Amino acid sequence: MGRTYYVEEDIGQYLSDLSTKFKPYVTGLLIGQCSSQRDYIIRAVRTPPKEEQKEGNTSPSKLESIDEEWINAHASQVSRMLPGGLLVLGVFIIATPELSKDSQNALRKIIFSIEKSLTKRRLWKPAEEEVSDRAALQVCSATKKIVCRTYDVQDPKSSAKPADWKYQSALSASWLSLDCTVNVNIHIPLLATSPNHDLEKNIKNGLNRWSKQIEDSIFLINGQIKDDTELLEGQKKLRGNTQYSTQISDIKVLTQLSQGSSHRSTATVQVCSGSINLKGAVKCRAYVHNNKPKVKEAVQALKRDIINTLNDRCEILFEDLIINEGPHKKNFERVYHVLPQRLFVPFAGSSVMLSDYKFGDEAAGEIQERFVEMLDQSVQDEDIHVKASVITEMLTNIIGPFFPIWNVVCLRLVSLSSLNILLHKSNYILYVFLKNDKGFCSF
Template sequence: MGRTYLVEEAIGQYLSDLTTKLKPYVTGLLIGQCSPQRDYVIRAVRTPPKEEQKEDNVSPAKLASLDEEWITTHASQVSRMLPGGLSVLGVFIIATPELSKDSQNALRRLIFSVEKSLTKRRLWKPSEEEVSDRAALQICSATKKVVCRTYDVQDPKSSAKPADWKYQSALSASWLALGCTVNVNIHIPLLATSPNHDLEKNTKNGLNRWSKQIEDSVFLINGQVKDEDTELLEGQKKSKGSIQSSTQFSDVKVLTQLSQGSSRRSTATVQVCSGSINLKGAVKCRAYVHNNKPKVKEAIQALKRDIINTLSDRCEILFEDLIINEGPQKKNFKRQYHVLPQRLFVPVAGSSVMLSDYKFGDEAAGEIQERFVEMLDQAVQAEDIHVAEEMSTDFCSYFRQMKMRFPSHRKTNDGTAASLWTSWLQKYVVISLQK
């Protein structure tokens, strides 16, 4: 028996509307949540058209000309905008009857290509019991016939298996949210044998070690340690037909281990270093889980991955920004401070789930709105953008005046800037490079 996909009802209309947009086919991503019993699809997002396609609304005539790199890049960008618990569950294609024979082969290629791209970026490993099936949704633009199949992405030779595609209203209207603030203080040495300072590689290695600490941490849900195999809402009172509103959001505390314990031996390694990278600050994390008797381990796993992903994604965004502004070859580093982008959340209509994104201090709301339209095909009102890690307006202004966004050094006569900087470091995520 194949997997069952419960799908937000509004997605049916969205996919139907897409049949009139780009011809002869449209591709896109399916976003939602996996669970052992079934999968939940809460968003479908079309692949943004390239510049030449925007002008005439025409895709390449043959599916063999599909731009896999463009589609996988879109998937990587979208994955950054998903909070814990949400992921890319598969891909869809809406094609004319003439292309129906080639559609399934194209979907198979895309599923494995997208999964490979997303796996490269992850700093966590999937668990043994994790669902590895991904959806391949095929829709005929003429007959509107829907065919859903799955492929096991852990098996390169996997063949298609049939799956049920069922629409349901208000699917994610009462999903459960978990949130926490994690204080980060990561020190990453730069070995003297790496004279050119491969910052991105060294930072990722450091984050890899840190992610293992997060995996081994203890999570207190509303002040309690709960058995992983119990239901998340076990013991909580229910009102008639629904869970009380106070139980919809769970506050989580993350307790990291200070040492490995006396039972494990450890050895110290002395290495010659030419500098170091320091990540310091506080990050806001959030995860969502379905409301069909979710287990504690599902909720904790979703939040763990959000903690790891949000810091890793911000570092990636910063390095991309540095390459654009300063070029890929940068040597002779002195002490520098780089502010990682702040996290923000945007609501999804008809859902309790919020999507995520990141902004630098000088980005305007209009730029964020454009990004949501391009990446997630969602119009966002400026007043609906909720910045989770607020930065004071006064400090932003002072920060720009002092040119402290990417400074090589900082000097003050009265100590005011140093005082502001010290207090600011304790609130916001900063990456610093020292030599």
């Protein structure tokens, strides 16, 4: 028996509109959430057209010309804009009858290509029992006929399996939203034997180790340790009816300070020339479906958002530095950078809010343009909600007896609320001390 996808009703009209605008075909992503019993599709977003395609709303005439790299880049950008619990759950293609015969092969290639691309960025590994099927939706632009199949992305030889595609109104209107604050204290030693101190690489290694601590941490829901199989608060039956609530649960995260006596380890002493220290607190958010969700689903979604948001901020920062300063900058001056803030934007008919990141000098218009390009969604100024509680500090200290001159790179995130600037509560600061020497290059 194949999987069943419950799909937001508005997606049907969205796909129909695309079929009349783009010829001979258009591709896109399906966004949703997996569960053991059923899967949910709450958004569909078309692949943004390239510059040469924007004016005529046309695509190349043959499916062989589909640009997988372009689609992968879109999927990577969209995945950053998804809060915990949501993921790129599949892809769709709307094609003319002449191209329908080759559509499934094209979808299969895209699905595995996207999964490979997204897996490279992740700092977490999927659980063994996790659903690994991804949807491949084929729509005929002439007849509007829909064919949905799935592929197991964990099996490169996977063949297509039939799946049900069922529309449902207000699918995510009452999903649960969960927030938490995580204290971050990451210490990353920089080995003296390293030929250079690549800041991005070292931070990535440190985040990798830290992500394993988050995976092993304990989550308190409303002050209590819940069994994985328990229902979340607000989902318990009362007088024969399930009470749904979008109330945000109070969640605390407890990380292990040190290994217990039952764990044996071998310590290695190595000479270091410096270190990177990341300290502070990060607020995160995840969403869970309202079909009797279990504690395990909520905790897993929140863990991944914790890991993803810190990793995404660092990636966006380094991308911005490469664009503005070049990948081979060696002469460091005192510079002040602003780390990207996290913001949330609602979309009609859903309790779920989508996410994005912005630098302090970015205008609201740039955010709006990005939502149109990446998510095909118009956003009003008043709909942009900036996440207001991020307190993080990163200190990089490289020691050298022959280089007494230090340069400082300070990165600070000041989170805005709708009313004021919370300077005393919302600082995200990165101090980087680097040798003034050509042999050391971080950015």
